[in-house]
Amino acid sequence: MAVYEDYIEGKAANLFLDFYANLENASSSKEIIYARREDQEAYDAWHLAWYVSEILDIHELSKSHKLIFNDIPRKEKNLIVYLLLLTFERPVALLEFGCAMFELIDGIEISEKILTGVETNEKDKIVEQTEFFSIEMSKVMRGGAERLHPNIPIRFFNHVNDLDRNFDLIYDRNVSSYAMNTVDDLVSFMSRGEVGFYNLFVSKDKTFISMRMGKSLTYFHLEELVDRLDKPLYYLFGQKSLGSGTMDFDPSLGHDVIEGFFLNADEAFAQSWLVVAMSYPDVAKWFVEKEIKLTLANALWSI
Numbered sequence: 001m002a003v004y005e006d007y008i009e010g011k012a013a014n015l016f017l018d019f020y021a022n023l024e025n026a027s028s029s030k031e032i033i034y035a036r037r038e039d040q041e042a043y044d045a046w047h048l049a050w051y052v053s054e055i056l057d058i059h060e061l062s063k064s065h066k067l068i069f070n071d072i073p074r075k076e077k078n079l080i081v082y083l084l085l086l087t088f089e090r091p092v093a094l095l096e097f098g099c100a101m102f103e104l105i106d107g108i109e110i111s112e113k114i115l116t117g118v119e120t121n122e123k124d125k126i127v128e129q130t131e132f133f134s135i136e137m138s139k140v141m142r143g144g145a146e147r148l149h150p151n152i153p154i155r156f157f158n159h160v161n162d163l164d165r166n167f168d169l170i171y172d173r174n175v176s177s178y179a180m181n182t183v184d185d186l187v188s189f190m191s192r193g194e195v196g197f198y199n200l201f202v203s204k205d206k207t208f209i210s211m212r213m214g215k216s217l218t219y220f221h222l223e224e225l226v227d228r229l230d231k232p233l234y235y236l237f238g239q240k241s242l243g244s245g246t247m248d249f250d251p252s253l254g255h256d257v258i259e260g261f262f263l264n265a266d267e268a269f270a271q272s273w274l275v276v277a278m279s280y281p282d283v284a285k286w287f288v289e290k291e292i293k294l295t296l297a298n299a300l301w302s303i
């Protein structure tokens, strides 16, 4: 099927999405499968439903006049990216690696609305001052992201190797681990961002390749990564990614790993970001609760 020709590296993944029920009135627990999606179709169908719902929820939420800080969805993504955009104090070219429906746009808008507590004029909105880019391999996701944000120009790249420019800010929620399998490739991708906010899967001993959702999943050697980057890498928070493992399979394969959130920025920017964050009492409280700190990643392999 034409829409699904963009499999990662042309390989079909070993992934299934079943729509099933238990056989009615049967003593056995036999399941009847009514529909099955495989490989990229399964991946797209699941994520399409998930992220469209997220956008619809945010739109519903934004109709309310009594929003409070706790209403900001996925603060570890939306709020942090919003605070990073504010820190630049200028229009920002933002790249998301694997934007799905680009629900980040809606997340930034609701974060702004809740944090500032005022209805911002269209032209003053931070989204209006941001240029959006994404590396997104799925045609379904690219089409959905565009149609759900008809007034926002988005430029897509199909593959990380297609990038032809640098960005002020890169956000990557661990798509790097699916798309790359060497520290070299990760470093050359990260060097395209003046600032980068990453959910990285890193290992304290060596780079190794595991698997998740029928795709290869790389844990990058942290020490080698830090040595090779041209800007400091700060560890912010997080040890174990939600949903990275299942009850019977942990992709870390017994290695000493961190599935955490990191900021790659020069020290002046990182400190300014912290000052911006601390200027909002609710954010300051949330940073304490979540134990978000700027710790140089070098400190991690001695822990």
Ligand SMILES: C[S@@+](CC[C@H](N)C(=O)[O-])C[C@H]1O[C@@H](n2cnc3c(N)ncnc32)[C@H](O)[C@@H]1O
Residues within 6 Å of the ligand: 008, 047, 077, 096, 097, 098, 099, 100, 101, 135, 136, 137, 138, 141, 158, 159, 160, 173, 175, 178, 179
């Ligand atoms: C889990 S989803 C969205 C994650 C989203 N950025 C977030 O933070 O919620 C991952 C997205 O990355 C895309 N993706 C996965 N591997 C990719 C690759 N190698 N190159 C480009 N896009 C990829 C998928 O199509 C999907 O839309």
